[in-house]
Amino acid sequence: MTTSVLFDHPGPRARRRNALWSAAFALAVVAALWWVLATLGGKHELDSAKWHPFATADVWRNFLLPGLLGTVKAAALSMVFALPLGVLLALGRLSDHAWLRWPATVVVEFFRAIPVLLLMFFAQAFYFTYTQVGSDSRPLFAVVTGLVLYNASVLCEIFRAGVLSLSRGQGEAAMAIGMRKGQMMRFVLLPQAVTMMLPAVISQLVVVLKDTALGGQLVGYVDLMRQANTLTANFSNSVATYTVIALLYVALNFLLSVLAGRLERWIRVRRGARPPRVGVPLPGGLAEGAAPGGANGPAGAEVAR
Amino acid sequence: MNFSFLSGGRYDLFGAFWVTVQLTFFAGVGSLVWGTILAGMRVSPVPLMRGFGTVYVNVFRNTPLTLIIVAMSVVVSNKLGLVLANRASFTFITDNNFRLAVLGFVVYTSTFVCEAVRSGINTVPPGQAEAARALGLRFSQVLRIVVLPQALRSVVGPLASVLIALTKNTTIASTIGVGEAALLMSEMTENESNALVSVFTLFALGFLVLTLPTGLLLGWLARRVAVRR
Numbered sequence: 001m002t003t004s005v006l007f008d009h010p011g012p013r014a015r016r017r018n019a020l021w022s023a024a025f026a027l028a029v030v031a032a033l034w035w036v037l038a039t040l041g042g043k044h045e046l047d048s049a050k051w052h053p054f055a056t057a058d059v060w061r062n063f064l065l066p067g068l069l070g071t072v073k074a075a076a077l078s079m080v081f082a083l084p085l086g087v088l089l090a091l092g093r094l095s096d097h098a099w100l101r102w103p104a105t106v107v108v109e110f111f112r113a114i115p116v117l118l119l120m121f122f123a124q125a126f127y128f129t130y131t132q133v134g135s136d137s138r139p140l141f142a143v144v145t146g147l148v149l150y151n152a153s154v155l156c157e158i159f160r161a162g163v164l165s166l167s168r169g170q171g172e173a174a175m176a177i178g179m180r181k182g183q184m185m186r187f188v189l190l191p192q193a194v195t196m197m198l199p200a201v202i203s204q205l206v207v208v209l210k211d212t213a214l215g216g217q218l219v220g221y222v223d224l225m226r227q228a229n230t231l232t233a234n235f236s237n238s239v240a241t242y243t244v245i246a247l248l249y250v251a252l253n254f255l256l257s258v259l260a261g262r263l264e265r266w267i268r269v270r271r272g273a274r275p276p277r278v279g280v281p282l283p284g285g286l287a288e289g290a291a292p293g294g295a296n297g298p299a300g301a302e303v304a305r
Numbered sequence: 306m307n308f309s310f311l312s313g314g315r316y317d318l319f320g321a322f323w324v325t326v327q328l329t330f331f332a333g334v335g336s337l338v339w340g341t342i343l344a345g346m347r348v349s350p351v352p353l354m355r356g357f358g359t360v361y362v363n364v365f366r367n368t369p370l371t372l373i374i375v376a377m378s379v380v381v382s383n384k385l386g387l388v389l390a391n392r393a394s395f396t397f398i399t400d401n402n403f404r405l406a407v408l409g410f411v412v413y414t415s416t417f418v419c420e421a422v423r424s425g426i427n428t429v430p431p432g433q434a435e436a437a438r439a440l441g442l443r444f445s446q447v448l449r450i451v452v453l454p455q456a457l458r459s460v461v462g463p464l465a466s467v468l469i470a471l472t473k474n475t476t477i478a479s480t481i482g483v484g485e486a487a488l489l490m491s492e493m494t495e496n497e498s499n500a501l502v503s504v505f506t507l508f509a510l511g512f513l514v515l516t517l518p519t520g521l522l523l524g525w526l527a528r529r530v531a532v533r534r
Contacts, residue, residue, distance in 0.1 A: 004348065004350070006434050006452065007349075018350055021351045021353075022351050025351065025353050036385065043384055109517075113513050113516045114473070114512045114516075115473035115476040115512060116473070118490060118505070121490055121491050122494065122504075125495070126501060210368075210369040210370065210371075211369070214369075214371050217375065217480050218491070225371060228375075239380055242376045245372065246372055249369055249372065250364055253368075
């Protein structure tokens with residue numbers, strides 16, 4: 001039992017009341033599950049024939065693993081292009097020159113304000129009409145283009161927040177030993193900002209992974225989501241297929257989220273205990289461990305999507 | 306730029322964006338309510354509810370929204386038989402898919418609302434809840450009367466980003482054929498390939514008009530209602 005300031009330590013009556021609530025809640029959940037399983041069973045969706053394909057090596061070799069590979073490939077490519085672009089945009093937005101700052105700001109705000117799907121649709125039609133990109137690779141190009149444009153803007157904001165959150169002494173000390181602005185950024189501010197924002201970057205990777213599914217469903221890119229359609233068409237086992245696919249996505253993203261959380265705690269410990277920000281559990285706080293990046297913390301961009 | 310395709314009334318641009326607005330509105334209200342309930346569960350004294358809240362949030366936050374929306378139609382509606390519109394109606398398929406999409410958005414977006422509200426609960430000084438308990442209030446009263454009103458005021462900013470993300474995410478409803486902006490755009494990029502950039506500009510502007518004022522308005526509201534400590 002975690003201690004919380006929201007309720008008293010339970011006495012005998014509170015314990016009985018809690019047990020009653022637990023029982024009622026468990027009953028409701030079990031009833032709902034029972035209804036779902038009974039309905040699905042009645043439609044023969046739970047027959048072993050429909051689930052058996054996922055126990056065969058063929059399905060994994062021909063559908064699930066290639067799909068997973070497609071998903072990871074699109075996400076990794078997007079991140080590889082978006083990271084340097086994000087750094088460049090952040091440098092632009094932090095620049096002292098208005099002619100650099102303003103265009104960077106407009107680009108970032110524009111691509112953050114419009115849906116990734118529109119970017120993907122546009123990129124696909126654009127490659128079709130104006131370039132020689134073949135029809136095999138066009139979906140991948142479209143998905144990666146859309147994701148890079150959007151995520152570079154989000155990463156820019158993450159890096160910028162990181163640089164702005166450093167104490168002013170860092171920049172002043174760099175100036176004092178005679179560094180130029182470029183050197184100060186390169187050797188002092190950016191390395192610290194990137195390290196500190198690493199958890200937010202990994203959280204963004206989760207967003208990218210989830211968004212690749214958009215390309216599978218609507219742009220025709222062969223990823224895990226696309227394979228769901230193929231599998232359902234072959235085995236007519238939509239319930240089984242979507243359950244397995246969802247579990248794969250959840251497992252992958254959950255691992256990344258855990259990694260991000262670990263990294264965040266590790267960095268916080270390494271940098272020494274800092275005053276708690278929003279989203280960081282207060283000492284004796286009201287709830288145990290909140291999400292990384294609450295209110296206007298530097299990781300706030302993670303909230304989107 | 307060539308906008309000649311707009312004449313002749315071939316495309317119902319405002320109709321499409323109106324569907325986007327409606328999707329955002331209903332899903333936003335639903336997510337706010339269900340997300341706050343989830344946050345309440347996650348901080349409640351009943352271990353089972355806490356566990357349910359944690360599992361729910363971690364599962365649905367890590368599932369692609371595209372998958373949730375498709376499953377809403379293929380699994381929840383077709384297999385579980387959840388029908389949200391009158392079958393006899395002429396607009397049955399449209400209505401049903403619209404409502405299924407709203408439900409799917411609520412399932413997904415509420416996890417982000419829950420986490421935002423929970424981090425808001427963390428910003429309320431412990432003394433507030435302690436004082437409420439000292440007065441003899443029960444958990445539900447502490448939460449409803451003392452903590453949540455203060456917590457919600459401090460998370461208007463994060464909730465605004467969730468709302469903007471939701472506005473953009475409604476484009477995914479096109480997966481199950483809801484006639485919102487993205488579906489119209491994909492149709493137009495196919496038909497008007499000679500005016501591609503104009504089509505994209507038009508839809509990008511539409512979303513800028515929806516998201517930028519929302520951000521500004523709620524940013525102003527966030528500063529206004531923030532609890533000064």
